[in-house]
Amino acid sequence: MKPIISLSPHVHGGDSVQKNMYGVCIALLPALLASLWFFGLGAAIVLVTSVISCVFFEWSITKFLLKRERTTITDGSAILTGLLLGFNLPSNLPIWIIIIGALAAIGIGKMTFGGLGCNPFNPALVGRVFLLISFPAQMTIWPVVNQRLAYVDAETAATPLSVMQRAIAEGDPGILSELPSLKEMLIGATGGSLGEVSAICLLLGCLFLLWKKIITWHIPVSILGTVALLACVMNVCSPVYANPLQVLMSGGLILGACYMATDYATSPMTHRGQLIYGVAIGVLTVVIRNWGSYPEGMSFAILIMNGFTPLINMYCKPKRFGEVTAK
Amino acid sequence: MNVILIAVIVLGLIGLIAAVVLFFISHKFAVHEDPRIGEVSAVLPQANCGGCGYPGCSGFAVACVNAADGGSLEGKLCPVGGTPVMEKVAGILGMAVEVGAPKVAVVRCNGTCEMRPRIAEFDGALSCRVLNMTGLGETGCGYGCLGCGDCVRACKFDAIHMNPETGLPEVDEEKCTACGACSKACPRGIIEIRLKGLKNRRVVVLCNNKDKGAVANKACKASCIGCGKCVTVCKFEAIHVENNLAYINPEACKLCRKCEEVCPKQAIHAINFPPRKPKPVEDSAPQVKTEVTSAVKPAVEGEPKPAVAASSDSQNSNQQP
Amino acid sequence: MKTFKIGGVHPAENKLSAASPIREAGLPKQAVFSMCQHIGAPAKPVVKRGDVVKVGTLLGEAGGFVSAPIYSSVSGKVTKVDVALDASGTRRPAVYVDVDGDEWEESIDRTPDLVKLSDRPNLDSKTIIEKIKNAGIVGMGGATFPCHVKLSPPPGCKAECVIINAVECEPYLTADHRLMLEHPDEILVGVDLIMKAVDVTKGYIGIENNKPDAIALMKEKAQAYPNIEVVPLKVKYPQGGEKQLIDAVVNRQVPAPPAIPINVGAIVQNVGTAFAIYQAVMKNKPLIDRVITVTGKSVKQPSNLLARLGTPFQQLIDECGGLPEDTGKVIGGGPMMGKALLSLEVPMTKGSSGLLIMNEKEARRSEPNPCIRCAKCVSACPMGLEPYLLSTLSDLQDWEKVEANDVTSCIECGSCQFTCPSNRPLLDMIRVGKTTVMGIIRNRSAKK
Secondary structure (H helix, E strand, O other), X not given: OOOXXXXXXXXXOOOOHHHHHHHHHHHOHHHHHHHHHHHOHHHHHHHHHHHHHHHHHHHXXXXXXXXXXXXXXXXXXXXXXXXXXXXXXXXXXXXXXXXXXXXXHHHHHHHHHOOOOOOOOOHHHHHHHHHHHHOHHXXXXXXXXXXXXXXXXXXXXXXXXXXXXXXXXXXXXXXXXXXXXXXHHHHOOOOOOOOOOOHHXXXXXXXXXXXXXXXXXXXXXXXXXXXXXXXXXHHHHOXXXXXXXXXXXXXXXXXXXXXXXXXXXXXXXOHHHHHHHHHHHHHHHHHHHHHOOOOOOHHHHHHHHHHHHHHHHHHOOOOOXXXXXXX | OHHHHHHHHHHXXXXXXXXXXXXXXXXXXXXXXXXXXXXXXXXXXXXXOOOOOOOHHHHHHHHHHHHHHHOOOOOOOOOOOHHHHHHHHHHXXXXXXXXXXXXXXXXXXXXXXXXXXXXXXXXXXXXXXXXXXXXOOOEOOOXXXXXXXXXXXXXXXXXXXXXXXXXXXXXXXOOOOOOOHHHHHOOOOOEEEEEOOHHHOEEEEOOOOOOOHHHHHHHOOOOOOOOOHHHHHOOOOOEEEEOOEEEEOOOOOOOOOHHHHHOOOOOEEEEOOOOOOOOHHHHHHHHHHHHHHHHHOOOOOOOOOOOOOOOOHHHOOOOOO | OXXXXXXXXXXXXXXXXXXXXXXXXXXXXXXXXXXXXXXXXXXXXXXXXXXXXXXXXXEEEOOOOOOOOEEOOOOEEEEEEEEEEOOOOOEEEEEEEEEOOOOEOOOOOOOXXXXXXXXXXXXXXXXXXXXXXXXXXEOOOOOOOEHHHHOOOOOOOOOOXXXXXXXXXXXXXXXXXXXXXXXXXXXXXXXXXXHHHHOOOOEEEXXXXXXXXXXXXXXXXXXXXXXXXXXXXXXXXXXXXXXXXXXXXXXXXXXXXXXXXXXXXXXXXXXXXXXXXXXXXXXXXXXXXXXXXXXXXXXXXXXXXXXXXXXXXXXXHHHOOOOOOOEEEEEEOOOOXXXXXXXXXXXXXXXXXXXXXXXXXXXXXXXOOOOOOOOHHHHHOOOOOOHHHHHHHHXXXXXHHHHHOOHHHOOOOOHXXXXXXXXOOHHHHHHHHHHHHHHHHHHHHHHO
């Protein structure tokens, strides 16, 4: 016998990158089904294009540009990026724009920095923001729900977010009455990017992530809590600001808080740091939404705080054992 | 017109005030640096390799200037620049140059895959330091090369490479600057920074095993067993055996190669010698004599000591789950 | 239920041998006594080739204050004083004894009668510590720190309580569990002796609640000792770490090194040590045997053996059904902190709490992937460190930053590597950093 030698520990908990990545994909399933239900054919085309092109770019870049022996497409991270990118797009977006978005997400957002775990910014958001700035017209019109067989030809309408922003800009609380009902927003029967409309499905998935311990509560709770608090305060101050519940369920807030801000590589490592990060994202989101030129501030808020993550990591050390009694 | 005048006056005033402030600050907070430090830095290679033992070339320059003020440049050597650079440094500092003989890294292990059977298989981070913490490592020899290539990664001059056939690192003597980075990186202190020797020729014990003969013999076919035959045969008292390991003092060695012949384990190697001719005695004898006189001269420094092996503190973990 | 506050993981317990009673292992043909069975200076051999020794004869005397003597566990003839490969994977000085019969020194009391502290009213603290020191008792949980050193607090420190470590948080191991079930009275007397030795009035026995039978039995027996309290603890690794145990039982946190448990008034001893102390003080029996768990998924009969020190591991495995065909790795100790053995000729030592045999498939680590910065290692670290950072910095050899990030607090429990989804060898690299930084610190203080 030629024994194997290694240093301890000799056992492993069995967790893996795949388990975490596919876990998030599974958590996104309810929202995916909801988007297929409400947006039909358009949603299917956008999601399939986005996932396939992300995986393709990841594979071709690792293989031909980086010339690595092992491609990393099986670890699920490219699939996840593709899914999240698709969730952030309107369901009537032409295929070629989606492919450009996927190239930006994987090529610029991820592989430029060395691939999995090295990217400072969330790749899916890099793709979305790239498209939002490059194709503002196509990226800011969203189809009306329940046109299951329509794709680029779908009828479009204002989303809750644009209604809210218009109410603030014009100082007329009456505009807010155009908002869909709370029930519609909860199940997702409202306009918006295809994966961000159904609050209930997204929250279900988030519970799954928490149960599987893929994420901790710190980031989602701090973001949602901050936004809710600010919305309450503003709603009390002036009636032009919408009801906090409607604010919470509108746009990509829940999707961002539960699935995008919690991205491992781009969020802080300590719980204290995660709370700071979450609160800052919440504040930035409210500021951009209400007073910025874009109706949705979530993606910008997350990307800005991604940039601060190394700084937060440097200053928010975990509490060392025995630190309190040291003095 | 008025506007221009006001602007000129305001800017002029600001400039004046700033100049006064700067003047005072530059005097008040002036950092006095010995101008020689800059001059010395300028002649150094600026590789910042740390081979001299100081943090980069500027650190070495400061050390040289301080040493010159202390009266001697002894022990200061830029291994990359060698004697020419040290002569320039000494010139700047007005000192006599202490000529150091050129050196080279020597891997003192010949435990190739066939000489040294693997008794275990390592599974972990590919680093000699990690493997060294498991104890003996993959082979029965607790002193030999671990083969994970920490020295290769430490070399800034691309002068040391693993040979996949032997599993041992090989030094490219052309590129080696004797900076000592590999020697420091090796957790077992196998790599010695050794005098290059005349015509680049050296006689070296390629083994670092300090175990008793029987144990060393079992672990590796090419190990030094400390038998002492080489000590007896050496006329120049250049070899001594300590901890069951022979060491040839490069300053005393006259390159006669008698020890190489007598070593029962072929642990002593003559490096860079031409292939032996049928009658070695007559051919090499006069050559040796010329070497004797010249080989002794450049030796100034003390005997190069092998780097101390990293202590294996990994065992005393301070708790007991 | 109590437990420690920061971090921790839950490895699969796999206590395969929990139901198998302790049985005596046979005598070896040749016993090998390493002179380094403890932390500190090696023992100095006092026998030479040809000497005849009995069970309990001194083989090596303590080499300093932080050291312990070594006694023969067999009777026979000394064949050589040489080096031997031991569980640390290196060759160290050792005494080889060829076994011949089983003759014991007469001073050892081999009767099974229980001797209580009240039966020996004139035992004072000094005598107890002296007896422990002379018996060569070390921490039996695996750290093997000489026991008498721990029981002699440095000036200015006063012990307030004794905590007995009966946690056995390592998966697979059951030696302490069985010992508690089979020798509860002796253990309690041992605890009483430790409390008397350091003059404290409060003793705790911390047991994880995956051993309900041991908790019930110890609670019942401890009723006779009003000062000793049995504390059930929630199962979590590494609860058996000294600092974690103190945190769990008395809710005090030992500050970062160089602080030691006595700085917060606690003295921690393993339950096996308490048993050995009882035998040493009351029965005059030096530390010559211990309970060891021989286990593994492919082992025919996972068992708890009472084996003599110096027995080669090969023999212990043979007593449990032999070495399985598919063996990939043999570990001295538990799977989280044990050492992989190079050879089965390695003899048993004072710190051998287990012998774990893993098959080829279990033994191999999975291929490491890039760090995805999931922070699971940070959450798992019981010392509140950042393993991902320490590992990277060690790889980059930035020793100053490694030191600034408190690498010296690392207890090498392996929770980070256990939990890493990318299978990164975190602890391997952290150990490199810790060893180097400890060296730098030693050099620095030596210069001062």
